Amino acid sequence: MQGNYLAKRIGQALLTFFATVTLTFVLYQMMPGGPEQALRNQILSQQMGSSNTINPEQIEQLVENYTNLESDAPIYVQYYQYMSSVFLEFDLGESLYSEDTVTSLLAERLPWSMLISVYAMVIGYSVSIVLGAVMAFKEKSRFDSVSSVVVIGLNSTPYYVAGILFIFFFSIRNNVFPTGGRYGLGIEPGFNPAFMQSIALHAALPILSMSVLGLGTALTMRGNSVRVLGEDYLRVAELRGLRNSRIATQYVGRNAILPMYTQFMIGIAGVLSSSVIVEEIFSYPGVGLLVYDAIQVRNYPVLMGSLIVFTLVTIVAILIADLTYGFIDPRISSGGNNE
Amino acid sequence: MSNSDTIVEVRDLNVTFEMNRGQSRVVRDADLDVARNETLGIIGESGSGKSMLASSFLNAVVEPGVSTGEVTYHPDDGEPVSVLDLSESELNRFRWEEIAMVFQGAMSSFNPVTTIRTHFRETLQDHNRDIPAGMDRARELLESVYLDPDRILDSYAHELSGGMKQRALIALSLVLEPDVLVLDEPTAALDLLMQRSIVTLLRDLQAEYDLTLVFITHDLPLLTKLADRIAVMYAFNIVEIGTTDDLLYNASHPYTRALLDTTPDLNVPVEEMNIIEGSKPDPVDHIPGCSYHPRCPMADERCRSDDPPMMTVSNSHESACFYYDEADDAVTISAAPETRPASGQSAATDGGEN
């Protein structure tokens, strides 16, 4: 039963991923004028200025290198070639404006985006959980109503507005944090304190503004906690004279957070996609900024590559959430065994 | 069962809730003595205050309810404990060590995400008990409630049937060796067979572990099979208390008599208490005089203005009615057993046969 489920779930994930890659292929075909066409024009216009001319075969060759597409082949051949290079060679094509492959560009940028996304999630969700729990414990108090309003307010404020405000107050007005970049100029990268500190300073504001995204969770947490506080097992735990700390963590905490676990994992996708704008605001060179720049100049291979990677991360996160949920909530795993 | 050795003493107990439309008093000036090692049944309609009265034994009335008055616990040895005056940490120690409580929600009394073993273990741990010794006791208790310790301890609540959960909870309630076990409708959600087996089980446990049981229910037939004494609650206070035989054969309060009258067969458990004519008392209202007068066929001027005190019917039997000695003529019980059995000792088990 377990093994079966595992195989089924992984199969589903693979299928989803396969479908996404297919979709990127379809998008390539559907782009206005077609990316190859655009590319061809671009190469031609570049050649105009220079003296040496390029023959059409060379152009074809170049286009194929960039996009993995052989434009004059029949569509199913193109499809096959595209899919095989993505899946078998991990080749996502080549950037139009630099010599780098899309894979290497992404590999270089991804850790930086992960850094801010992971911290943003951890901070956003921990704050929400604690805040939500406290609100529930003090249900209907002044603190509860004030925080509810604040959280709803923050939650409806787009994170980029928060980001701009942060830059304005902390970087421009007060100079506490830098306005952009990943680390200070002239600092030698490596495991030295100055570099680490610089990374932290540069990442602080992007993390802060992205963690605003997770704040809505506080309301979910509040609702869940209120529900758990009314449960019989909570009353029994109190009657049993258990320590308050145990009741707060093992009883209220665990049971209230559980239903949000999947939501957290899906949140990874939300954080990644929001990184596009946040990184642009803070000129933070992560994947998000890469995507943003790619949109500006229609760097299709980079765009498509990022789309594929974003999808991959999301699918993997949801898969992990699904597969681990059973370990966290015994009702799921044994339900599979019993019924 | 004489009152010479009292284990829980309740005096002038009031339980109040502040509500928008005024103060709601769900227990009013209640007095009650629970004798050591007896089984005391408390019966009443839903909303009569019986659960609140029992919760006060552990000062565990749900928020925002407040218990005032005196609840004194007399341990086997040592100083009496004034339960309502305990600090939070003292109360945490007191609960489950001296008085444990199993209530209606047994079906969902366990944390759904931890095993039954964890429940025993954390209870022992938070009361600073020796864990290995405590777990041995847990296994022993589980066996005495006819559960297989190896299987149960590693289970989660959702893997157990209702009856198993209820029995596991009873075992859990005894793990710290309390002297008093309060059971609030512990059989409400169980089928008939399981109800009876729990009752038998409780009787065995009581003998084995020297327990004092306080059993709250709306199921009179069930109570007559278990209780030594029965207290009848109506409108937020006790209206009659006596031995099970006293109540069955010589009920001296019109309400008790009406209750018996609507319970024709004491061998058939009741799902819901039969509603006696007239409307239920409202906990916000102040009822002048006897609280039962709006529904009492014997009510007169005096009943409407004065509140009847507890009147002594016999040395084991009290009734809060001015006319307790006339009640048997005024309120007839259609299926009443004519006389009490000569020996008087078996009534608790077969009192309903007539």
Ligand code: SF4
């Ligand atoms: S005191 Fe009066 S009203 Fe109350 S139960 Fe007795 S007879 Fe009825």
